[in-house]
Amino acid sequence: MSFATFTNAVRSLGRVKKVAGVFIKHGYGDIVRRLNLPLPATRVTAEPGTKARAERLRMAFEELGPAFVKLGQTLSMRPDLLPAEFIDELRRLQDRVPPVPYAEVSAAIEQALGGPPEALFHSFDQEPIAAASIGQVHGATIVDDEGQLIDVVVKIRRPGIRRIVDQDLRVVSLLADGLVNYIPESRALNPKGLVDEFFKTIRKELDFREEMMSLKTIAKNFEDQQDFLIIPTVYEGLSCESVLTMDRLKGTPLSDTDAIHTLPCDLSEVARRGAGCILDMVFNHGVFHGDLHAGNLFIFDEGKIGLIDFGIVGHLDPRTRETVADLLLTLVNGDYRRSARLYAELGERIDPDIPPDLDAFASALSAVWEPSRNRPLGEIQVGELLLEGSKAGAASGIMLPQELLLLFKALLTLESMGRTLDPDFDVSGVARAYIETLMAQRFDPNRLQKEFLGTSLDLYNLTRDGPTLLLDLLKRLGDGAMRHEVQIKHLEQLSQSLDNSANRLSGGIMIAGIAVAAAILMAASDSWILTGFGLAIGGFGMVVGAFVLFKVLRSWWRSE
Template sequence: GEEAMLAAQPGPVSGVVLTFTVLVTSIALVAGLAWASARLLGLPVGTVRAVIAGLLGFAAAVGITQMLQPVQTAGRVAAFIIAALGVPLIVAMLFIVVAEALVPTGTGPQPVQVIRGARRAFARSRRYSQISRIAVRHGLGPYLRGRRQLSADASGGRAALALSLRRALEDGGVTFTKLGQLLSTRRDLLPEEFISELARLQDRAEPARWEQVEGVITESLGVPTGQVFADLGPEPAAAASIAQVYQAQLRHDAASAIEVAVKVQRPGIRATVEQDLDIVLRLAAKLESRTRWARTYGLVTLAQAFAAAMREELDFRVEARNMAVMAASWPGQQRAVGGSVSVVLPAVHEQLSSERVLVIDWLDGVSLRKAGQLIDDRGLDRADLARGLLRSMVYQLTESGVFHADPHPGNIMLLTDGRLALLDFGSVGRLDAQLRSGLQNLLLALGRGDSEALRDALLDLVTYPDELDEQQLQRALGQFMAVHLVGGAAPSAEMFTDLFRLGSRFELAIPAEIGTVLRALATLEGTLTQLDPEFDIAAEARQYAAAHVTEQLSPATVQKTTADELLALLPMLRRLPRRVDRITGALEQGRLSVNVRLFADERDRRVITGLTHLFLLTLLGAATGIGAILLVGAPGGPKIAPTVSLFQLTGYILFIAAGVLVLRVLFAVFSNR
């Protein structure tokens, strides 16, 4: 007897086989439930959600099997199979529908994103805590939590808050200093107290160690620095938070040695900036969800634009390309400047430049931010300097199409020979021919003081709602010009900012390129005011407009314009007689008709098809559910078990089918696709 019992017990090998079989069967059931639930819902389902749904369905199947195990009889096999397979399938589909309702596909994190997000969260936790402590230390905590609003403060309170904000940004490091400098140009967003305070932010930093900097240059060049540069010493000519600038000579023969400026990205700065940008974007999203002032200013959009600009600034190849593009159109600007002070830009040595190193010609001079006393000592004409800078900028906007987007005093240098030079081309705007033409008309209308022409020029540049009141817009533009351009008064620093706000008030969708232009002009106004407080921008605009119109009406220009227009019209003129003949022939014979096709657009057809599909599924699911209820409650019918009839079994099957149809409709409704 003992030998028989031992023989009946499974051995080690058979136990492993049994375990393996159970494991494979379980995996197959989970995979089958995941696949079936996704297929029955009719739309793509994420892998993670499908697997979780399969596991939940498998757990339901195990539970139901355990509950129905004691009552398995020959007559109840069919009901057992339906319950053991149908209910788990409904459970799996129900989970996917609920998950889609709570977290629509595309908004929830994917597995790789979760892992990467966890790493980033761990890496930025200390930095985030540090930034929070800085904000609280400077009294900004209530504003970050939404307990106080910017608009609630009086002028004195705003000034104190602006001072606290500037100090907090300075303590925050490079990214937050750059953010403050960007905000200092946004007169359309911030009160004057903030603009004045943030304009005092200085981008200064202790120089990085020469050994690290030399390593960056060597890695960029691929050869030792001594083979390319002479007199490249360890002391930088300037040190900022992102880059340091060194003066050197290119190694040529002594007679043709070229003085260059070597701009080197600080070692390790990219990782720091990326971490801070992640914090800035998260803070902007949190503030916009919690505070009214952040929603009013569109803080998330502003943060995204700032992040894109910062990432471009970290790639010196972008700046090198911008300088090359501007240099290609630069000779024409000397004609636009005319007899004013020339504006130049340094030449870039693209073959020596890379993502982290930029080599340009060396320019002797000082930035306009520090040149005030020097201008007076040398007896330079401030109005002439301002005129040359303004005309150069107008040429870039209206004729070249490539313009410096951040002309603040720190990016403009007064050279030893009295010329001006533009620096830092990390932020450059571009305008196509249509936008340049519209901008020319806008500036000409401003120069003439014509509110009707200004309205037409503005509407050519923007997208406006159908219900726009053009007469009201023209009256508002007339008031704008009365404030800034009438009576010979010098325009205030808010001229272009007020134009920006006026467009927002009438819900004019200003293209991003034009928004960049208006911000650049607002920044230029502050620079011109610092250069010459008495400079009359309106008078200069009228003078430029008159000169531009005179040039456009010259015989040579008119002849060229006429020839260009005729060449563009010639193909259409050649086809016009044949088309007119066909139309008149159809009219004579009564064959002219107009066809209107309903749902000609594929997108319209997809919408109608989808709605029809959902309606039919809903109707079919409801009918199936009603039929199931009637069959389950119907008396009589063939018995397949002592307590279960064929009608009831069919009703249970229809219940499962109705559940599948209803869940499919719900999934399609909740899905964001």
Template sequence: MLWETFSVVRDLSRLHDIASILIRYGWGDFVRVLGIGTVLERAGRILHWHAQPSEISQLEPAIRVRLALEELGPTFVKLGQVLATRVDLLPPAWIVELEKLQSNVPAVAFELIEAELVALLGKPIDEAFLKFDREPFAAASMAQVHRAELFDGTRVIVKIRRPGIDKKIEADLRILQHFARLIEHDMPEARRYQPTMMVAQFRRSLRREQDLLMEAHNIERFSQNFAGDETVHIPQVFWDYTCSTMNVQEELVGIAGTDLAAVRASGMDMPLLASRGADLVLKMILVHGYFHADPHPGNVIYLPGNRIGMIDFGMVGRLTDYRRQQLVNLLDALAHKDEEAMLQVLMDWTGDGEVDEAKLGYDVSELMFGYDNLQLKDVKIGAMLTEIAGLIRENSLVLPADLTLLFKALITLEGLGQQLDPEFHLVDHLTPFVRGVIAERYTPDALIKRGRRSLKDAFEVVAGLPRDLARLMREARRGHLRIDLDLKRLDQFGQQLDRASNRITMGILTASLVIGSSIVMTVDGWRFMGFIGFLLAFLNSLWVILSIWRSGN
């Protein structure tokens, strides 16, 4: 199966690089389990299984994973950054380590992108811009950014995708998809994490991030959502220069969110900045259902007048109205320490997954008990969400993908607010939003809308009943009616039955050998063959006894 999976010759070279790096950082067992070594050896490529330096072997596993991902390149760095949002899958120590992954890489020489830039602009660079800085001021794994100035004096940034990156990313994604299939096939304990689905989601996310036109549309939507809000500034997109491999947007001139000393020296109102930043992100999540998925300090610009500017809209999160209502229910349950309401939301999030409701309920009760004597203002939302993620992880549950980005955004938001204002409490800003969303549920318009939807759904069920019954009867007449039974532990029962039948067969063969050998021993000249038969019967008996002893049954 593995050889067929990796039969595409064009990926073998990249596969060899990946396997070599994994071995060097102490993950040779993973390479062996997936059978990658066998594949490469059949293709004539040799792996050095003892290439791990001694100093690397002393590092913690999380550090070795981070270093390996950094060396594996842009696709795997992005994968690590996505895994850093999976607080429901990885323990805090791993999250902290993966958060150190940086997309910053050496810039591509301008000469290598100049021809493509001219082709995209449709004119020489000097005719498109009054000024253009050929030295990039930022370079990431997917694109690099140059400062420029339009002929009307507007300062802009030109983001252009790195040339030749698409083929490498596609090869990496193919290999990751193969890895996921093999993990699901060979590691049953990993199936609950749905690795093939996770890789598919990562593929979609990465392709959206590669598409700079998609980022421009994201910026435009955020700009529309915050039109008229004087406390927020979203960059303007210049569509005449924008396509899938390049976008041009307004440069926000202010103080980077990472430079707290400069913010303090400027005399800005830091508590007000923290408050406005929290309200900005919470409005994205709870009102618009469309939020910046990575609101860390590097993506925030503080502007004159204590305004908040946001940049880098390549990664965004979306919430359906139903998911937003679930989130509000969870936050309301946290605020009011309502165990039953919180348990109900978590059960809804598990979907079709198997869950021990009694254990989950007990864990929720234990979590709430830890907050019993705390006043609402003292509750740290980020810490509580981290505990909930740990609770989900301990119960072998997996958060829906849209919620993992949300959890990470809220945890990051609280940390950012506390950097600006030690007295910042996210719960103080969260409570009014939650109350507002709950109040909106019971407005006349909302009640009428839900009533209409319920009536429509009920009517469609009743109206479709004759059709569904007719289809059911037709399938039954054709002999196509099928009932699927999912019997728990059936696989284990089959294995036990298989082992029992093997023992019975060996027992019958042993008895036959004893009887046959006894007959042969009575014939002159054949006694030696009878002795051989007895010896084989003895060995078979030992095998049966040993197998029974080892199984414990």
């Protein structure tokens, strides 16, 4: 046990005993014993009953409070690692907490923003709209610069919740260590990896500035589509780490399907444009809503859509977005071996000591995707198939990061949204257009030129410094710097051979760079000057190539 783990155990002893007692009460005494957890002073016995094991786990998490509820909700996003019955049950987790009294809310706002609600807002509803373990939401109004009243919602972090969560995070960390050390079969779930993801998620949710920045980023990304996509405006002067004030959206939630189909707008067009916006978030901007569901998406009478609750946001860098696009193409085309390699590239090993079985993974992907290949595109649920593929990956030793599971879930919600609005909606057709655009951008001549310049600098540094560094290493080895560990015979011959090889490699890299530069210059411009310059570079490359070939042949003749 590390010193940090020991310190956590001492500081959290009372809470650990409480957690152990709750798990015993809900029928998990076998796990408590195997984890060697300290037991509460009073004897606890399991409650009689026939409830399923998954349901009892949900009940234990709910009894243990906010951090464990959030842990369960995070685990519910990992259908690749947990059985379906546990996923379904954990998705039912509810923050069953009474609302914070208004006096405490008022005091929290005054401490955070420097004044009571009555001084900061035109009006402030004392009864909350919603209450949860992390925070609660109140309705309010403010007056804008033109004297107009604006309806807003104010999200307040529950007083004292950070201290409670920090204590339980230490307990969760201890439980993860115990699972790895005392229950070897749990390693297939990668407990420490899951806990690391959970820590990142809940710490972001506790800091409302994270949500504020996400709202501002996505609003900026879609400022040219304000005629369709509505993102709540954030009022920074009335927001901070523990308070968030933003516009109140009053459309019809997608969850109210009866009301949706009475709206006076073209729902097919709303589905098409809505899908386009979500795919834009993913493939063009790399910042997307990570908790999309029917309750977070609103439809307005004039055919606009609005999104709320940006507490969980996914981020994908350009390289990952391109790899995801490649993955989708290989899966649709039935190239499952390459798909397995791309899944592995996107994820990480569940057990660092055991390499993933890519052959078995490719076979599992084939079993998942092949039944859908002959079906019409409109009937294929891409998000669901990607999630099934992630399950096959976990079984083969590959764990995808939570960002990608959020993406797959967003695609699944996108498909559900589209079909709720229009039963004939074909999300695959819309997605295909975005992937094709992304692929075209990858091979855009201007982008290739920029990437070539960066690669050329790397190649130049390699050809300039590589042989010198290699020979310096060999010289130090030859001088006996590592003689106590390594003995190398025929070092001088090896050095000469590597010197020759390095020179040939440098020449080859130089020729390749010249050839690529010439091709780009000739292909990227209609100017006869640049084309002629490209031909000149190509000719120079031929001369250099002939010289390198002569050097190689002479070196080979001498060695003979």
